[in-house]
Amino acid sequence: MELLRPYRGRLVAVLVLQAVGALAGLAPLLAVIELGRELLIPGPADHGAVWTAVVCGAAGLLVRILFTAAAGGIGHLVDGELNLSLRRQLAQRLGRLPLGWYAHHSSGEVNGVVQGDVATLHHLIAHTPGEFTSAVVVPVASFGYLAWVDWRLTLVALIPVLLGLAVHLLLSTPERRRQGTAVGQAMGRIGASSVEFVQGISVVKTFGAAGRIHQRYRRAADDFADFFLGYVADSAGLASLSALVLSPPFVLLLVLTGGTLLIAEDSMPPVDLLPFLLLSVALTAPVAALGHGMDNIHAAEQSADRIHRLLSVRPLPQPARPAVPHGDRVEYRGVGFAYDDGHPVLHDIDLILEPGTTTALVGPSGAGKSTLAQLLPRFFDPTHGTVLLGGVDIRDIPDEQLYQRVSFIFQDVRLLRATVAENIALAVPDASRSAIVAAARAAGLHERIETLPHGYDSVIGEDAGLSGGEAQRLGIARALLIDAPVLVLDEAMSFADAKTEAEIRRALDVLCAGRTQLVIAHRLETITRADNIVVMEDGRIVESGTYRDLMAAGGTFAAMWRAQHGHGTDAQEGRH
Structure with missing residues (x-):
């Protein structure tokens, strides 16, 4: 009625x-x-x-x-x-x-x-x-x-x-x-x-x-x-x-x-x-x-x-008085979060991401890594505490401005039944063809697109299909086109072979240069050069520091490393 x-x-x-x-x-x-x-x-x-x-x-x-x-x-x-x-x-x-x-x-x-x-x-x-x-x-x-x-x-x-x-x-x-x-x-x-x-x-x-x-x-x-x-x-x-x-x-x-x-x-x-x-x-x-x-x-x-x-599902409230961030410094202040069932997932998180640095989140499954990372692009609002970007509560930043400053890439890249160019320019629909091509080149995808029946005008799902690794590079091209200064990355590449992973890694190196990064790390060798490694357990930060500091401390991170790689240390260091 x-x-x-x-x-x-x-x-x-x-x-x-x-x-x-x-x-x-x-x-x-x-x-x-x-x-x-x-x-x-x-x-x-x-x-x-x-x-x-x-x-x-x-x-x-x-x-x-x-x-x-x-x-x-x-x-x-x-x-x-x-x-x-x-x-x-x-x-x-x-x-x-x-x-x-x-x-x-x-x-x-x-x-x-x-x-x-x-x-x-x-x-x-x-x-x-x-x-x-x-x-x-x-x-x-x-x-x-x-x-x-x-x-x-x-x-x-x-x-x-x-x-x-x-x-x-x-x-x-x-x-x-x-x-x-x-x-x-x-x-x-x-x-x-x-x-x-x-x-x-x-x-x-x-x-x-x-x-x-x-x-x-x-x-x-x-x-x-x-x-x-x-x-x-x-x-x-x-x-x-x-x-x-x-x-x-x-x-x-x-x-x-x-x-x-x-x-x-x-x-x-x-x-x-x-x-x-x-x-x-x-x-x-x-x-x-x-x-x-x-x-x-x-x-x-x-x-x-x-x-x-x-x-009746309540949407995220939009700010009554929009604010403009000053800079790209990210700060979590006393952040806690619980889903609708009331079960707390995060407890009093204090964390700072300085501009241009890489912060890696590691920990066992269910530790709260993904939830913590998803608060930055405002997938959810914290139950209590504040997430700041450029000194401004992200709840006071309009969505359009927030997504111009914070971009996120996860392994499961969603592609629309649209042209390749439209998929790349999803967040920047008025982007020029030259800008789209430049983003695809930087992501290592241009040559593959050129082999499609209609190039950049090929429709995905009709006359074009991309593999998982190619879809991942298309997601990177999207982020490059947005040119956001802050990136949230899920580095899981469980479904990529060695060659595809190397290609994606090179594209990520281009994407991440000079940007503030929050990385959800699943394989520890990928974040040994991170500026700060944050170890989480049960929704809390239990350790943080550089790779060498954490290995020297012999705590939770060192135990995780040994579980993945045996007793090797420096010999196992990879690219970040």
């Missing part, structure tokens, strides 16, 4: 138009009934009455066509506007959410809301108001007319309606609704796992795990199939019973039986059986459609709930 509030006036118009159209739709049936009465009475027919019935029936049919078409047209226009509005709102909200939010929500889940859930509302908006209006107006009007003709046979005609409603109540219990919700959630999980499986197929194949991962997906699909079949089996008998008692043959057989008995007893004129043969089906048809309509409403409720939850 909250989503539909802006369209309430037009939806009321849909209900009124559909009600008039539904009532007018009974006119042809009533005209046939009156024609039957006139023609079946002994003696000559009253031509005036005959033509009056014909004209009224034709007029009713015309009114039905016009009014139901108008109701359907308005309903579809409202549906189109709501779809457009929701997708715009969702796109706007997704663009303002903390980047870290996406780490906990799969692309399949987001796509399910933006595409699937919005589309699910179509039937609710465009069709359900008309269907439910007809489901109320037609039976009520038909019941009133039939009761006026003969109340006894009317009660007989109501037996299928009452049976059908009773079955629908049994199919609409809270438990059944919970099961329906579970089915929708299971389908969402299957969709999300499909997307994630396809997106990660290159990594899966690299490690020869395609068969194992595929089996895991198949098990998930099989589990869903078993659950769904059980859900359907529980309701199959009731659904079949409902279809039987509401079917026209059953209704007509019941009415004919009751009418024949009444006629045989001379308690009802034979001509009065005609309206029951024509209108009794009108009593049951809307009830038969009611089950499908309720299914659509339940599905729409769940979709609207997911849409509402996404629209």
Whole structure:
């Protein structure tokens, strides 16, 4: 109802138009009934009455066509506007959410809301108001007319309606609704796992795990199939019973039986059986459609709930009074952070990144390295404490200015279905072709791009494909084009061979020259020349210093080094 509030006036118009159209739709049936009465009475027919019935029936049919078409047209226009509005709102909200939010929500889940859930509302908006209006107006009007003709046979005609409603109540219990919700959630999980499986197929194949991962997906699909079949089996008998008692043959057989008995007893004129043969089906048809309509409403409720939850996610607040940083010094002051579950991830972090220096974050998995690094480009805001850039709280820097000063490169580089040039210039859409080419050259990607069918105008995913290492270099070219003075780097290259790693390393050397760097280090030999190595455990800084100082101290870092490289020290030093 909250989503539909802006369209309430037009939806009321849909209900009124559909009600008039539904009532007018009974006119042809009533005209046939009156024609039957006139023609079946002994003696000559009253031509005036005959033509009056014909004209009224034709007029009713015309009114039905016009009014139901108008109701359907308005309903579809409202549906189109709501779809457009929701997708715009969702796109706007997704663009303002903390980047870290996406780490906990799969692309399949987001796509399910933006595409699937919005589309699910179509039937609710465009069709359900008309269907439910007809489901109320037609039976009520038909019941009133039939009761006026003969109340006894009317009660007989109501037996299928009452049976059908009773079955629908049994199919609409809270438990059944919970099961329906579970089915929708299971389908969402299957969709999300499909997307994630396809997106990660290159990594899966690299490690020869395609068969194992595929089996895991198949098990998930099989589990869903078993659950769904059980859900359907529980309701199959009731659904079949409902279809039987509401079917026209059953209704007509019941009415004919009751009418024949009444006629045989001379308690009802034979001509009065005609309206029951024509209108009794009108009593049951809307009830038969009611089950499908309720299914659509339940599905729409769940979709609207997911849409509402996404629209309710609080975006990062924008500064009321934007500030301009002075310089590129980065400072963490008493920073703590906890995710939504309240579990603290960082505890009172104090850290300074001087301009032009390299600071490496090392530590075991779950130590808080990634979270600490993600606070700098404002993937999240600290729970307490402050992150400063150039003496200014980053919360007081507009996003556009922050991302001009802070760039970040992670191993999983996302490429759009756009030209290579557009992918490189993603953050600088007005960049010249010469600047794009210069960035690609510096990243060591220009020669590869030149081999593509249309060079820089080749569309990734259509006539061009890049390997993982090439995508990484494209990400470096993006950062070079932005020319941000502060860089956040995830140096993990677990999926790169030695040749690709060397090429990426050379591109990184070009990118990092003279910039302030915060590096998440996974292999310790890559950061031996860092100006400051920060060792983290359980969300706290336990050691910091240069490589030689930390090795000489013989603490946590030295133990980590020995675990990775044995007892070697200087012999293992690599490039930073």
